[in-house]
Amino acid sequence: MTGRIVILNGAPRSGKTMLARAVQAHVPGRWLNFGVDAFNATLPAALLPGIGLRPGGERPDLEANLPALFGACFSAMADFAGHGFDVVADLGLHTHYARPFDPMALLTDELAGLSLLFVGIHCDIETIMARRNADPQGGFYASGPGIPAPVQNWQDAVHAGKDYHLELDMGRLTPEDGAERIAKALGTAA
Template identity: 70%
Template sequence: MHGRILILNGPPRAGKSMLAHAVQAEIPGRWINWGVDAFNATLPPVLLPGIGLRPGGERPDLEPQVAALYAAYFAALAGFARQGFDVVADLGLHRDYAAPLDPMSILRQSLAGLPLVMVGVDCALDIIMARRNADPGGGFYASGPGIPAPVARWQEAVHAGQEYDLRLDMGSLTPAAAAARLARFLGSAPIDCVSPA
């Protein structure tokens, strides 16, 4: 039996990583937590920010490699699921690149026939900025007063045109409460398998 694939899609600092940890702790299964940060930690500096490339077409030189990295990443997720492991992945999927690139079409092709749940992770910008300002990650996260342009781009691009099975507001939900909602969803509805692109 194939494992389930749970994609948590939202902007940085929306609460996806904490939710992924809560899924492992609260929802029965053998959940492998392997999202953007874990994957990018395996990459050499020349390929960074890898699949975390932010919206706005800021690194067109890197975009062909990003498409290949997404293909490799989703193929690995498929491999885990085909071996019977459940996978939770926190990502920031968007289509706002300099050249046409749709990670969702790569996802559909790579995960065809596997059980997938797409979760949109929402969070208000003021909460995201409070989190960024509290922990700017040594400058990795844009912070400061107001809303920096990259943060606004993430908020717009990450959910544009996306379809979800479930939406969770991680500005108002604790990770445990959000995981409980996910558990109820997983227990109450059959999980559709991905159709080929």
């Protein structure tokens, strides 16, 4: 039996990772978490931040790698599903690079014919900033007073032009509540 794929698309600190863990814990299935952090953990330092490049042309020198990296990521998801595993992936898909690139085209090609639930993960920017300020990851996350430009760029870019099967506000829902809604959308009981 082919596994299901759930893509959680949203800005960093919007609640995707905690939701992915809740899906693994509460939605029936054999769930592998294969999102941006898991994928990027396989990359050498020279390719980082890999598929986690921020909107706004952060590293034009790395953008030539994106089609191959996203293609490999989506192909691995398809392979896991083909072997009967369910996959939940927390990503931040956008098109705001220094040169034109849309990872959605690769996602559509690589995951064609598979059971895919594309979920938009929303969260108000004030909650995102509170989460960043509470744990700035040693300066990895832009934090401090106000809204730093990289945070606003994520908010503006990540959902632009996307059509979702389901949208969740993870600034208001608990991860368990979000997992329950995903289970319902998949036709399973959490």
